[in-house]
Amino acid sequence: MIAVRGRFGKPCPCCDAPVQRILYADRETNYCARCQTGGQVLADRVLSQLLKKDWPRxxxxxEQIRGG
Ligand SMILES: [Zn+2]
Known part of the structure; x- marks a missing residue:
């Protein structure tokens, strides 16, 4: 896991891609999709638990979900 906690909206220290944030219930998770998944958003163990089946790929x- 790349250490991007608390870096939402800032460039990833590894690749400069904007750090993604997931808000679900009262939990927040920051991560770099590019570093961790090669540009694909994949559910890790925590995300799988949070999002079950309805997580974007x-x-x-x-961006569409978060912006809408
Ligand atoms: Zn990165």
């Missing part, structure tokens, strides 16, 4: 889908 790409950064673009994430």
């Amino acid at each position: 790409t950064i673009e889908e994430w």
Whole structure:
């Protein structure tokens, strides 16, 4: 896991991609989709637990959900 906790909206220290944030209930998770998944948003163990089946597969889908 890349250490990007608390870095939402800032460049990833590894690749400069914007750090993603997931808010679900009262939990927050920050992560770099590019470093961790090669550009695909994949559910890790925690995300799988949080999002069950309805998690997006790409950064673009994430942006649509988060922006909407
Ligand atoms: Zn990165």
